[in-house]
Amino acid sequence: xxxxxxxxxxxxxxxxxxxxxxxxxxxxxxxxxxxxxxxxxxxxxxxxxxxxxxxxxxxxxxxxxxxxxxxxxxxxxxxxxxxxxxxxxxxxxxxxxxxxxxxxxxxxxxxxxxxxxxxxxxxxxxxxxxxxxxxxxxxxxxxxxxxxxxxxxxxxxxxxxxxxxxxxxxxxxxxxxxxxxxxxxxxxxxxxxxxxxxxxxxxxxxxxxxxxxxxxxxxxxxxxxxxxxxxxxxxxxxxxxxxxxxxxxxxxxxxxxxxxxxxxxxxxxxxxxxxxxxxxxxxxxxxxxxxxxxxxxxxxxxxxxxxxxxxxxxxxxxxxxxxxxxxxxxxxxxxxxxxxxxxxxxxxxxxxxxxxxxxxxxxxxxxxxxxxxxxxxxxxxxxxxxxxxxxxxxxxxxxx
Amino acid sequence: xxxxxxxxxxxxxxxxxxxxxxxxxxxxxxxxxxxxxxxxxxxxxxxxxxxxxxxxxxxxxxxxxxxxxxxxxxxxxxxxxxxxxxxxxxxxxxxxxxxxxxxxxxxxxxxxxxxxxxxxxxxxxxxxxxxxxxxxxxxxxxxxxxxxxxxxxxxxxxxxxxxxxxxxxxxxxxxxxxxxxxxxxxxxxxxxxxxxxxxxxxxxxxxxxxxxxxxxxxxxxxxxxxxxxxxxxxxxxxxxxxxxxxxxxxxxxxxxxxxxxxxxxxxxxxxxxxxxxxxxxxxxxxxxxxxxxxxxxxxxxxxxxxxxxxxxxxxxxxxxxxxxxxxxxxxxxxxxxxxxxxxxxxxxxxxxxxxxxxxxxxxxxxxxxxxxxxxxxxxxxxxxxxxxxxxxxxxxxxxx
Numbered sequence: 001x002x003x004x005x006x007x008x009x010x011x012x013x014x015x016x017x018x019x020x021x022x023x024x025x026x027x028x029x030x031x032x033x034x035x036x037x038x039x040x041x042x043x044x045x046x047x048x049x050x051x052x053x054x055x056x057x058x059x060x061x062x063x064x065x066x067x068x069x070x071x072x073x074x075x076x077x078x079x080x081x082x083x084x085x086x087x088x089x090x091x092x093x094x095x096x097x098x099x100x101x102x103x104x105x106x107x108x109x110x111x112x113x114x115x116x117x118x119x120x121x122x123x124x125x126x127x128x129x130x131x132x133x134x135x136x137x138x139x140x141x142x143x144x145x146x147x148x149x150x151x152x153x154x155x156x157x158x159x160x161x162x163x164x165x166x167x168x169x170x171x172x173x174x175x176x177x178x179x180x181x182x183x184x185x186x187x188x189x190x191x192x193x194x195x196x197x198x199x200x201x202x203x204x205x206x207x208x209x210x211x212x213x214x215x216x217x218x219x220x221x222x223x224x225x226x227x228x229x230x231x232x233x234x235x236x237x238x239x240x241x242x243x244x245x246x247x248x249x250x251x252x253x254x255x256x257x258x259x260x261x262x263x264x265x266x267x268x269x270x271x272x273x274x275x276x277x278x279x280x281x282x283x284x285x286x287x288x289x290x291x292x293x294x295x296x297x298x299x300x301x302x303x304x305x306x307x308x309x310x311x312x313x314x315x316x317x318x319x320x321x322x323x324x325x326x327x328x329x330x331x332x333x334x335x336x337x338x339x340x341x342x343x344x345x346x347x348x349x350x351x352x353x354x355x356x357x358x359x360x361x362x363x364x365x366x367x368x369x370x371x372x373x374x375x376x377x378x379x380x381x382x383x384x385x386x387x388x389x390x391x392x393x394x395x396x397x398x399x400x
Numbered sequence: 401x402x403x404x405x406x407x408x409x410x411x412x413x414x415x416x417x418x419x420x421x422x423x424x425x426x427x428x429x430x431x432x433x434x435x436x437x438x439x440x441x442x443x444x445x446x447x448x449x450x451x452x453x454x455x456x457x458x459x460x461x462x463x464x465x466x467x468x469x470x471x472x473x474x475x476x477x478x479x480x481x482x483x484x485x486x487x488x489x490x491x492x493x494x495x496x497x498x499x500x501x502x503x504x505x506x507x508x509x510x511x512x513x514x515x516x517x518x519x520x521x522x523x524x525x526x527x528x529x530x531x532x533x534x535x536x537x538x539x540x541x542x543x544x545x546x547x548x549x550x551x552x553x554x555x556x557x558x559x560x561x562x563x564x565x566x567x568x569x570x571x572x573x574x575x576x577x578x579x580x581x582x583x584x585x586x587x588x589x590x591x592x593x594x595x596x597x598x599x600x601x602x603x604x605x606x607x608x609x610x611x612x613x614x615x616x617x618x619x620x621x622x623x624x625x626x627x628x629x630x631x632x633x634x635x636x637x638x639x640x641x642x643x644x645x646x647x648x649x650x651x652x653x654x655x656x657x658x659x660x661x662x663x664x665x666x667x668x669x670x671x672x673x674x675x676x677x678x679x680x681x682x683x684x685x686x687x688x689x690x691x692x693x694x695x696x697x698x699x700x701x702x703x704x705x706x707x708x709x710x711x712x713x714x715x716x717x718x719x720x721x722x723x724x725x726x727x728x729x730x731x732x733x734x735x736x737x738x739x740x741x742x743x744x745x746x747x748x749x750x751x752x753x754x755x756x757x758x759x760x761x762x763x764x765x766x767x768x769x770x771x772x773x774x775x776x777x778x779x780x781x782x783x784x785x786x787x788x789x790x791x792x793x794x795x796x797x798x799x800x
Contacts, residue, residue, distance in 0.1 A: 076572075173415070
């Protein structure tokens with residue numbers, strides 16, 4: 001199948017990651033090198049920028065600028081949270097024709113794959129030859145087919161470093177500490193907190209993911225048990241924990257009936273859990289919550305090297321697959337090779353395999369209803385890179 | 401004045417920093433090298449560990465362990481929040497006699513200086529020769545005499561990196577974002593957010609410190625003004641902001657009269673400010689708050705190199721001053737030399753100069769009532785080390 005000659009367009013969509021611009025730069029570099037691509041443009045604010053014809057010429061950027069952008073967190077082309085309607089998609093195709101866009105690379109999560117999929121259906125129906133590719137990114141790590149998602153390794157590294165530090169904090173000044181971690185539907189990021197557990201008594205002592213039902217009474221009993229055992233308790237909880245009916249913990253009926261804490265805002269879940277523990281286990285306990293928030297996806301200067309490299313390569317792969325005619329459309333995936341040494345290859349899957357449905361944390365990685373299985377460490381360690389290791393005094397007895 | 405020969409004891413007190421163990425290791429190293437010190441012990445959980453005679457022998461730790469501990473955040477000897485009474489101080493002196501403690505190094509904030517001061521008064525009155533030294537640490541940077549405090553540079557680096565990333569996040573997905581930063585009484589840490597402002601339109605667009613009165617109406621007008629100007633607004637606010645009567649914003653009467661948000665927990669101030677902006681400026685606005693929390697003082701593997709070096713040297717200096725007889729007691733200080741190149745020396749001041757009273761952010765560093773002056777950058781830049789710099793696309797027009 002011969003590939004068209006024309007212009008390439010790139011967009012970025014959804015929440016940021018620390019390496020999302022590595023993929024952008026990968027696409028730009030490979031586009032410049034391709035004899036199928038004449039100009040490489042960027043749409044500002046994703047699909048909204050296409051509808052507005054708000055384009056920039058990425059081919060004129062210097063390599064120095066591109067390298068600086070690559071290590072800067074969050075969409076350099078600016079982002080958008082928008083799922084275009086079928087009518088808007090038809091308008092996008094018009095814009096593509098007007099600017100002779102023959103290659104479109106959409107960097108984003110599964111919504112972006114869906115947008116590319118919808119655009120492809122219309123383009124095929126209209127007989128306009130444009131190669132539509134989804135370039136994956138998400139800190140949630142919830143895309144299907146791919147072994148892991150660019151952006152996840154860096155966010156996981158952030159979460160693990162934060163929990164490792166907070167475990168030292170909690171050991172130094174004992175109490176009950178609850179940390180709320182991003183991931184509304186999948187527990188991948190919360191699971192990364194396990195990396196902080198080096199010694200048997202290290203936190204996180206309890207890990208709650210959205211793949212399990214969260215029961216408030218049981219949670220309080222769990223905390224009580226760990227506090228009794230260790231004299232302290234560090235909890236890692238996903239923001240997406242929910243009751244048996246699937247209702248989020250901070251708006252479920254059971255919770256509202258307490259009436260003593262009004263819930264709103266980003267810190268509400270953590271503050272509610274802390275208030276509940278204090279109420280049930282004793283007001284004199286030192287209980288506190290932190291919600292890690294946007295820092296997980298955008299903290300400057302802190303990322304996983306392997307994540308950065310792979311994110312760049314995923315961008316380059318998209319251009320290679322698109323311009324070689326290997327596939328007329330698709331979503332780029334990272335495939336992990338079997339064996340004791342971490343090694344990956346890059347490939348492409350159908351857009352429909354990635355659009356719509358997301359992927360939960362594997363069952364094999366969940367231990368009971370309040371912990372993560374050690375097997376998960378083999379999965380996650382290569383993705384975050386070498387972590388700092390916490391030093392401990394030996395506590396030699398005096399005169400011993 | 402001849403220095404006594406005997407044992408040395410070290411304690412750590414108060415909230416953690418990322419380099420507090422550098423000072424601990426500095427004291428241990430210098431104590432081992434001193435011919436005045438026979439054994440170097442650690443008290444677990446600060447003054448509480450002295451009262452309980454809960455000691456460990458630090459002299460037996462390997463250099464490898466010490467180096468690993470040095471780069472690990474939070475008190476390796478564990479910490480305590482306790483200001484001993486005069487009776488307890490008398491008991492501490494008894495313990496000192498029993499273990500032949502002739503040197504005591506207390507690593508902490510101004511409360512620890514006060515404890516050392518009180519112990520010194522009793523020791524002098526009793527005629528027991530023990531050299532009491534305060535080794536400064538605090539992320540709040542609010543100790544007097546010293547140019548800056550060990551621990552501050554690393555926390556400032558964390559805050560600046562977080563705000564730099566969040567500025568990219570906010571630029572990528574425009575909205576109103578409020579970040580709440582540690583520092584109940586002094587704005588030093590919040591001021592470090594200014595390091596993130598590289599371009600004229602970069603956030604933080606508004607910076608609020610406790611050295612100024614915070615007015616909720618004016619705050620909303622400020623946000624409105626910046627949102628109109630930039631199409632987005634990033635706010636850095638100290639957790640210690642307060643009204644004209646000195647009442648914290650999240651419990652003042654003016655705030656309670658709103659009645660629509662119940663305030664409790666660590667995320668409450670940020671969530672309240674976000675809810676207020678939404679209510680006043682429009683419910684359709686994208687408004688969100690993050691409270692950086694404990695991560696600022698304990699994030700693993702992320703610190704300022706200069707802060708780490710100085711924290712080590714402050715510990716060594718304490719032993720040098722104590723054993724040389726240069727001063728019978730005191731608090732170690734960092735003195736910045738005049739001139740264009742950052743250079744410091746280490747010295748010692750009276751305990752009474754550091755105990756009790758803290759230091760606000762210098763007036764010269766505050767600009768109006770909602771910003772930090774550029775002069776502050778000259779002060780803070782050498783303390784945080786080389787920061788990442790945010791890359792931006794040039795946004796070349798297409799066909800231009």
